[in-house]
Structures are given as C-alpha cells and as structure tokens.
Amino acid sequence: DTVMTQSPDSLAVSLGxxxxxxxxxxxxxxxxxxxxxxxxxxxxxxxxxPKLLVYWASTRESGVPDRFSGSGSGTDFTLTISSLQAxxxxxxxxxxxxxxxxxxxxxxxxxxx
Amino acid sequence: QVHLVQSGTEMEKPGxxxxxxxxxxxxxxxxxxxxxxxxxxGQGLEWMGIINLSGGGTNYAPKFQGRATLTRDTSTSTxxxxxxxxxxxxTAVYYxxxxxxxxxxxxxxxxxxxxxxxxx
Numbered sequence: 001d002t003v004m005t006q007s008p009d010s011l012a013v014s015l016g017x018x019x020x021x022x023x024x025x026x027x028x029x030x031x032x033x034x035x036x037x038x039x040x041x042x043x044x045x046x047x048x049x050p051k052l053l054v055y056w057a058s059t060r061e062s063g064v065p066d067r068f069s070g071s072g073s074g075t076d077f078t079l080t081i082s083s084l085q086a087x088x089x090x091x092x093x094x095x096x097x098x099x100x101x102x103x104x105x106x107x108x109x110x111x112x113x
Numbered sequence: 114q115v116h117l118v119q120s121g122t123e124m125e126k127p128g129x130x131x132x133x134x135x136x137x138x139x140x141x142x143x144x145x146x147x148x149x150x151x152x153x154x155g156q157g158l159e160w161m162g163i164i165n166l167s168g169g170g171t172n173y174a175p176k177f178q179g180r181a182t183l184t185r186d187t188s189t190s191t192x193x194x195x196x197x198x199x200x201x202x203x204t205a206v207y208y209x210x211x212x213x214x215x216x217x218x219x220x221x222x223x224x225x226x227x228x229x230x231x232x233x
Binding site for chain 1: 158208225
C-alpha cells in the first residue's frame with residue numbers, strides 16, 4: 001500500500017497566523033500523461049464527516065475559503081492555512097487517489113495557541 | 114443539492130454481519146461512483162472500497178476483499194455495504210462518499226456516518 005505520512009501530528013497556531021501541514025507519499029502521485037497529482041486534503045471537525053478542501057494537490061474545492069491552499073508535486077505536498085481562524089480548528093487529512101487502495105495520512109490536529 | 118443519507122446506528126455481536134445503506138439524491142445516480150470509508154473511535158480514516166453506480170463494478174481494499182460487499186439499487190438510488198465476520202476491530206463509524214471524477218477523483222460529498230458497534 002502507498003503510505004502517506006503527515007507532519008506534524010499536531011500544531012498550535014495563534015489566530016491570524018499561518019499553519020502549515022506536510023504530507024509525504026511513499027510513491028509518486030504525479031501522473032505524467034495529464035500532469036496531475038492525485039492528492040486531496042480534507043478537514044474533519046468533531047462529530048462530522050470529512051470535508052473536501054483541495055484536490056489535484058492545489059485545486060481548491062468550491063466554497064472553500066482562499067486562506068486554504070495546497071502545493072507540492074510527486075511525493076511531497078503541503079496544505080497551508082494562511083491566516084488561522086477559530087473555525088479552522090479540526091483534524092486535517094491528506095489522501096492519495098492514484099493507487100488502490102486509496103490511503104490517508106494519519107491526520108494532523110490543528111488547535112489555537 | 115447533493116445528499117447522502119445513511120442508515121442508523123447498528124450494534125452487532127462478534128461473528129455477525131451488518132448492512133449499511135446510503136440513499137443518494139440531488140445528482141444523476143448512475144453517473145457516479147461511491148466510496149466507503151471507515152473511522153474507528155479516535156482514529157484516522159480507512160478506505161474500504163468503491164462501487165460504480167452505473168455497472169455495479171467494485172474495487173476493494175485488500176484488507177476487505179472477501180469480507181465486504183458493495184451493491185447498489187438503481188431503482189431507489191441506494192448503495193449498500195455488507196460486512197461479514199464482524200470483530201471488535203470493526204467498531205467504527207462508516208461513511209459513504211461520492212467520487213468527484215468518475216471513480217478517479219477524491220470524495221466530494223459525504224454521508225453523515227453510521228456507527229457500528231461490535232460487542233458481545
């Protein structure tokens with residue numbers, strides 16, 4: 001299986017400051033035929049299902065605030081929250097959808113400092 | 114708008130089977146794929162498998178091959194996940210989720226989740 005490793009496991013950031021979450025894949029997620037990285041980011045709040053934030057590594061889902069951005073290619077990816085808001089407290093997961101089985105990172109918990 | 118509404122909480126004994134339903138609305142059912150993902154208490158997300166709502170073709174994570182079965186009923190726009198041989202390790206919230214891109218994309222809409230508790 002493709003192993004997805006997120007770092008850090010948790011982070012505390014002050015309101016208005018930047019939060020950065022990293023995700024590393026054990027295999028490349030770049031499909032050269034279409035130059036797309038098969039990597040998504042989800043946000044999950046307690047008691048709720050995950051919510052899609054970013055797909056193709058850097059395409060923001062409709063309705064997602066532009067303070068969320070994704071970057072990276074191949075095996076290394078980053079989710080950045082440019083200015084943390086109180087409502088961003090959640091667990092964030094990366095997921096690869098290039099290989100079967102699709103696999104998720106272990107999650108990164110984001111809290112307010 | 115898109116809705117995926119799942120069946121309610123289940124409590125089962127070890128060795129039993131469970132069936133969870135996921136009723137879809139707000140989109141053309143046969144044009145999409147549905148994933149199943151589970152989450153054990155306090156743990157991360159685990160992908161179980163995917164079903165093509167048009168032809169019914171399925172693809173399972175090796176861990177669930179032979180133990181999970183995904184089916185769909187196009188007349189009621191409902192997807193089913195059957196899991197056999199339950200153990201306490203299967204205690205989890207189970208989610209259905211729609212694939213965004215013909216089975217080649219992420220999951221863009223999720224059901225509310227169904228808690229399955231396996232206990233003697």
